[in-house]
Amino acid sequence: MRKKRVRTWGVLSHSCDELPLASGGNVFTWMNRVSTRQKITIKDVAREAGCGIATASRVLNRSGPASAEVRERVEKAAGELGFSFSAIGRALQSSRSMTIGCLVPSLANPVFAEAVQGVQEALTGSGYQLLIASSNYDENADNDAIATLLAKEVDGLIVTMAAPDSSVMLKRARQRGTPVSLMFHDPIDGLPTAHVDNFEAAREVARRFADLGHRRTAFLALRFATSDRSRNRYAGFHAECRARGLPDPALIELSEAEANTPELLSSILATLDGLSAVFASNDFLAIAVQKAAQLMGKRVPRDLSVVGFDGIEIGRLLEVPLTTIETAPDAMGRQAARTLLDLMQGGACIQQPPLPFNFRAGGTLAPPRVESRDDDQGATWPPSVHSLKTDLKQG
Amino acid sequence: MRKKRVRTWGVLSHSCDELPLASGGNVFTWMNRVSTRQKITIKDVAREAGCGIATASRVLNRSGPASAEVRERVEKAAGELGFSFSAIGRALQSSRSMTIGCLVPSLANPVFAEAVQGVQEALTGSGYQLLIASSNYDENADNDAIATLLAKEVDGLIVTMAAPDSSVMLKRARQRGTPVSLMFHDPIDGLPTAHVDNFEAAREVARRFADLGHRRTAFLALRFATSDRSRNRYAGFHAECRARGLPDPALIELSEAEANTPELLSSILATLDGLSAVFASNDFLAIAVQKAAQLMGKRVPRDLSVVGFDGIEIGRLLEVPLTTIETAPDAMGRQAARTLLDLMQGGACIQQPPLPFNFRAGGTLAPPRVESRDDDQGATWPPSVHSLKTDLKQG
DNA sequence: TTGTATGCGTTATCAA
DNA sequence: TTGATAACGCATACAA
Secondary structure: OOOOOOOOOOOOOOOHHHOOOOOOHHHHHHHHHHHHOOOOOHHHHHHHHOOOHHHHHHHHHOOOOOOHHHHHHHHHHHHHHOOOOOHHHHHHHHOOOOEEEEEEOOOOOHHHHHHHHHHHHHHOOOOOEEEEEEOOOOHHHHHHHHHHHHHOOOOEEEEOOOOHHHOHHHHHHHHHOOOEEEEOOOOEOOEOEEOEOHHHHHHHHHHHHHHHOOOOEEEEEOOOOOOHHHHHHHHHHHHHHHHOOOOOOEEEEOOHHHHHOHHHHHHHHHOOOOOOEEEEOOHHHHHHHHHHHHHOOOOOOOOOEEEEEEOOOHHHHOOOOOEEEEOOHHHHHHHHHHHHHHHHOOOOOOOOOOEOOEEEOOOOOOOOOHHHHOOOOOOOOOOOOOOOOOOOOOO | OOOOOOOOOOOOOOOHHHOOOOOOHHHHHHHHHHHHOOOOOHHHHHHHHOOOHHHHHHHHHOOOOOOHHHHHHHHHHHHHHOOOOOHHHHHHHHOOOOEEEEEEOOOOOHHHHHHHHHHHHHHOOOOOEEEEEEOOOOHHHHHHHHHHHHHOOOOEEEEOOOOHHHOHHHHHHHHHOOOEEEEOOOOEOOEOEEOEOHHHHHHHHHHHHHHHOOOOEEEEEOOOOOOHHHHHHHHHHHHHHHHOOOOOOEEEEOOHHHHHOHHHHHHHHHOOOOOOEEEEOOHHHHHHHHHHHHHOOOOOOOOOEEEEEEOOOHHHHOOOOOEEEEOOHHHHHHHHHHHHHHHHOOOOOOOOOOEOOEEEOOOOOOOOOHHHHOOOOOOOOOOOOOOOOOOOOOO
16 A cells, blocks of 8 residues: 655645634535545546446546436536546556657747747647757757657657757657657658748848848857757858859857857957858847947948848847848747647648748848958958858758 | 557658668667557566566666666666656656646747746756646636646646636645646745746836936836736836826836837827836837837937836847846746745745846936926826726735 | 565446 | 446565
8 A cells, every 4th residue: 555645735824724624615625625635536426426437437528328317426526526537547548648748949049939839829729738848959958858758658749959860869759659740950851840941041141142242241150069950041141152152151150158248249250351241040149249230330231231030029129120031930830730730640741841931121231331342352351260161051 | 458559650751661671780679669669668678577577667766676687687678678667657656747837828928938948947857847838818728727737637836827816726736735836926825936026126117217307107018917917017116106206107008919010109109298208017018119219209218218127138239228127037937946846845835035136227218308307287198098097006 | 585466547348 | 328347557565
């Protein structure tokens, strides 16, 4: 016999003990349940209704025949006892947890938070709940999280992680037959994904820059190593510059500190002579760049053009609205959830086309100042220390 | 005998069927498991190791004695089989799900998203996972969500909701003995909460306004009905104005559309003659107000002072940094999680003091223009249609 | 040191 | 139309 663990509530200012013990009706039965703290199972309902548990189950689930009279008794008993099914018992018996695991790098990044919110929305009414995990952009944490989610026997997985293509746990998930749907990633390894075409979107930015006459450009990113999104954006940006015979854009990977400290950021930008346009890997970075430019005495977009990525709402409301690539993280979440739901219902794995992006004009993009128009004027363009290999894709 | 449901993976572009069937080693056993898709239980491990399940359990959990040799066999078997415990089986047996339920209005609001991220952080390493739900600010959805969470037998609950003090399901949670910890709410009904003192913070804003000579002020909020936070902020703001003998601040509740459309917002602000300072219930709103002011040809802070609430990071980076009350949603999440962990370990329910807030000076607050300095000059101050009752707290 | 048997809450089977 | 019973995966009391 296992001993019942009785949890103590500790000292509450309005503890239940203060309630009058002998008061009738609701409060009294309420007290009863509180003091015993017994969990009410279908067995209790059956006993109270004077029937077998199978019958009670059938009635409460409407899953089989039952005479009108016993049905009534069962429903009454369940109501009075405040019975509700244990999802755990159910999960064990049905081997379906009715739970979906979701892994994102961090909820502190509104892009992921909105995506998860989108997942939630698509899941409401489906009967599935969301078990959530975040890895803080750490590859090991990614795998640990998936392992835990799998141990909880989630019925499906919605994932954004550092390295989905090489994750052992993700492979394990598929071995177990747990459907997986990706968010933000490019299609990988036969896993369906809800994404935008980062490569194409970035090419669009390069095109705009080039059309206006920009030559010296830079791409700023925060976590190049753990973000295939950033890498794809840079690849597309770079590819288009190449295709047009323009100089390779400088690739600058910032630390958290550099991104959040305008002073640091401006000193980095200052090393880039002749720079006339910056493509930031996300809108926050783009706004930080503007602040940094302000510190350097440069005006946006007159002295420096800045384009962001994501299309966060607040960019619209800035004094000079941010030029950016609009995406819809919530739509991404919704699509990922729908795809997973489909998969779990035995549907075929069909990869949806990338979700659309939209170039939002804003006011932070303009032609470069005339003086920087001319070309190979010498040695001022440094082979940036931050620069990485450039042929990431289609290079 | 229940029939095993075999889930089909559908048509994947790189389906496992494409892998060579007869290739040896890893791939082969991998295939094996894939094709059978049987879940490996401790029973399998025991059989493989040639011992009883109790022994296997003891070895794998290090929960009891075991000879070195059997220990080795069990661990080997577990490794080869790729065994991992089923959290569901465990939960059923131990009546602890190792899962914590978390309810917030929406993850699309970065304040809540950050708080949840804080919860996550405080939970890592604890062994608990987060089951998350969002209500979209709907009171009924709040209760439904808690009901579902309770059905999943969460070991604890972290909650931000529309009406915690009158929620039947929250009461039910306590009846069941499920520890509850609140976020963002003021202390209520003996439930511990992680919060900032909205009332005091708002008084601080009123004080700053008053000290600079502002008289005609307004409070802008988005969801007054479902947000005790907003109500408390208004109450504090109002109380301090009263205490100083200043006119009651106008209370303006905006619709989503009004808040996001600067044109609408400016037309609303235009109805407030003599208005010299606006206190917005959150930073996004404050930024929207600035945009609206810009549209009206007013300059901030010269013609209109604006103060926000929350202290989102981006406010710092604006061309003119937002004056606001800084709070730390992630700290709120962490505290709520720690409190809950404590409670679940049988700790007493002790209410932590409110988390500190900080008035961030920024650049959107300045003295009013001199012309609006004089007092009862007549009928221009309308008894705003949006105005609500004012005596919410401490009058 | 080990293994058998029981129960956790549920649903499905099957005989009444 | 009913109800006893066997799983489901695990941990543990208890007997060996």
